[in-house]
Amino acid sequence: MDNNEQVLSRLREDILLRGLSKNTLDSYTLNARIFLTYCNRPVHELDVEDIRKFLQYLIHEKNLHLEP
Incomplete structure (x- = not known):
């Protein structure tokens, strides 16, 4: 998948199929759109470290308390 809209479309399809x-x-x-916007890079370049940075951003900058 080349761009964020394609990824989000696939996500919607998968959710509907389930x-x-x-x-x-x-x-x-x-939330996927917020994550992709935050990262501001092509999806194929994202990795686990991007997820960690995003979660840290939510906790420290947005004062979000994540549930286990």
Whole structure:
């Protein structure tokens, strides 16, 4: 997949195929879009370290408390 919109489209398809709720669909795609925007790099360049940095950003900059 080349761009973020393709990734988000695939995510939506996968969620629908699993039969998850519209609220789940909306929540997952919104949060995936926020993550991709935060990283601001092509999807194929992202790795685990990008996820860690994003979670640290949410905790320290946005004061979000992540549930285990």
